[in-house]
Amino acid sequence: MITLEKNPNTETLDAVVIRFVGDSGDGMQLTGTQFSDTSAMFGNDVATFPNYPSEIRAPQGSLYGVSGFQVHIGSVEVSTPGDNLDLLVAMNPAGLKTNLYAVKPGNTIIIDSDSFTKKNLEKAQYETNPLEDGSLENYRVVQVPMTSLTKEALKDVEGLDNKSITRSKNMFALGMVYWLYDRNPEHTIEFFQKKFKTKPHLIEANTKVLNAGFFYAETIELIPNSYSISPAKMQGGTYRIIMGNTATAWGFLAAAEKSGRELFLGSYPITPATDILHELVKHKHFGVKAFQAEDEIAGISSAIGASFAGDLAITTTSGPGLALKGEALGLAVMIELPLVVVNVQRGGPSTGLPTKTEQSDLMQAMYGRNGESPVIVIAASTPANCFNFAYQASKLALEHMTPVVLLTDGYIANGSAPWKIKSLEEMPEIKNNLVQEVKENWHPYDRDEATLARNWAIPGTPGLEHRVGGLEKDRITGDVSHVPENHEIMTHTRAEKVKRVQNYIPEIEPEFAQEGDLLVIGWGGTYGSLHSAVKQIVEEEGYKNIGFAHFNYINPLPKNTGELLSRFKKILVCELNNGQFVNVLRMNFEEQKFLQFNKIQGLPFANSELIEKFKQIAK
């Protein structure tokens, strides 16, 4: 065990961005997660983003086999995984080559020099060795023979083969970074003890290597100074680090318990949504019924069946899967059953960029069905609030008897951040429209006067036997009807029911300027990037007349949207697509002029490009 000597040269920083990169087999995800968990426990605000190849086992050392994990930690509020790296840890040449672009000149790169062999340099398509050819002159490069130091540290540990020895060099790197940022390695050592319970030699080995890295960093003069990031000012409470997809899954668990309905998931695996399925299948102890179906159509169809039978039913997917679900989603609109469809967006069209993020399924969510087919569309905006919006999606579906599409994206779904744990008691009540008793003159399409939600009679209830289906229904009896006026009335009723959800969702509240020159608008997963860029330009660069409004409710829009827009001279809508939400706004507020800023590279907005754009427009 290490007794922590306070690092004497500690410099205090607000926030740092670190990226660990290496070969897929180098354990970078684990290294990054350990670092961010430790920092969170220390009280930092944290945002992380994993970046791994879409190939499962890409050839070792190749450029496309590079796996990375980025961590942004801060003593101030941290809302994105960050753009510019303060520290890059590169375990091989391919990792260095593919990530150097993100390191600002002057910042630090820690490199495993042992891995810069002729063979690895060739695989990374380096013609000369960057450690020798002067190309890294502008960076603070720390070359460490990590592989040999790891071997050395483990020479007395018995029962280790060569492979497990080289594989633990990631812990050497982690040890160094712990020292550098004044972190206590204890949390990670506890993690080894749990993980390798039955393999004491692995606990010993990993602990040894971690400590070796920690002491090495302390000993060598090569590292000029060390930084500390003091705890962030966060609201008091119990926290945990949570990934967006996990938060989504947990939001549904909470909604099921609160509403007293059992949770049914019908799903078919697809990146980047599959982790929600992975998470929910674990929770059979809560009675969760997670059904991996034969395709997306069966996924949603089974969920519709479960909803008909009285469950809180959901289906999870990504863009191509939502396309397949379209017809069934229309059925759910027609038969007016509660259903939540989660679309974790990725780059499209078609297979597109499966592991990259994009916001290009908004139109599909709104309109991707035949006929007049309105659904509620909402979008989560941070990894942690995926919990709230999954909960809210369930609540709206159950209370308004309509399908809800919940949009997240690859960026927030795979990213993680501290979540102030919500206990069930803090969550709002969830009502439902169940009918249990036979009333005289009862009809399946009888509606709640305020919400227009129809009532929900589920099989097993005596006396309420009825049929629903995709054919248009008589507005009173619910029997099949082809009467022209009835179809028009029913079409308006379904639209009005969704529209009235406005009365049950919060108004939009802008941040920063409440009126003025420029209103920056975003929606969904870009909250972190937009928020921090607007904050910077307002607070640090003196643009006091810029406001920021971020939308989570897309259909219907918050009631005060029009009034808000009228308070600003210019409106800039920023999206990771070719301009979809901006067109929703244009349709609703014809009198306004909307400027747009779009990025379609499968990447989140970078801080610098946002600031530049804001300045250009605000001047």
Place this chain on the structure above:
Amino acid sequence: METTVKKYTYKDFANDQEVRWCPGCDDYVILRSVQKALPETGVKKEDVVFISGIGCSSRFPYYMGTYGMHGIHGRAPAIASGVKLANPDLSVWVITGDGDSMAIGGNHFIHVLRRNIDLNIILFNNEIYGLTKGQFSPTSLVGQKTKSSPYGNTQPPFQPGELAIGAQARFFARIGGNAPKEMTDIFIEAQKFKGTSLVEVLQNCVIFNDGCYVKYTDKNVREDQQLFVEHGKPMLFGKNKDKGLVLNGLKLETVTIGENGIKEEDILIHDAKTEDPTMHQMLVRLEHPLVTGIIRSFQDVTLEEREDALTAQIKAKSEFRKTNDLFFSGETYQVN
């Protein structure tokens, strides 16, 4: 099932909706047979759910007095699976056509059979697309002239039983659309059977494919052309019950008792309950005589039973009772 259930009649399972199939369509026979079967099963009316796809046949739920859903084309098995998994106490029926189940819904059809969820599927096989007015279907014969094959169909058909048993169907029965009594009995057995039961009805479409089964189902030829099998009984047919099946090498052969020294003991006994599908596949493929009745009825573990057992096991082991237990478990930390 409860024994105190009031005794229903078929009327309890009907409703006041006007039935809109073409006059003379076998769908009427199937509807009435189902309504007559249900009172015999002891199932409570409120526990019965009919789920259908799209097609003439799929209008069926609208004519029942039970819970029901007229779904989308081909997806009824998936919708019904959701209903059953959500509430295993329900008696869930799937109504589908030959196009609905084997063209657009082929994927769901094979997977529902493979999983063995306790559903009852009635397949209305009229070897044609009825609702869309007469195109060939996956069971239409080669050469069959339809609106979309004016010069004769070139696509070889599926034999539904063969496909189903290949997809691990545990229960498969086939019955002529003009045999309400046998049909009713088969529906009762299908409901009693735990697992997915598939009943193929040879359903005559009077408008677009009239007479496609007459060579088997016509009253005058029926006894000679159909072999109605019953578990444990010799596979005999013919007006005088003097013809039967024997095995000749790996082939089924029709023989006549009294001819060539054949005695009644030589005739094969039908074993519907065996796990081995080999003989069931041979029976399904036979064209003369056409085999009807319950061809396969192998009792196996259902998906719900597997799921229930697993859930019970996990619940017993888990320390999580409420979501709060999960949310506050593991790696949490305090901020003051």
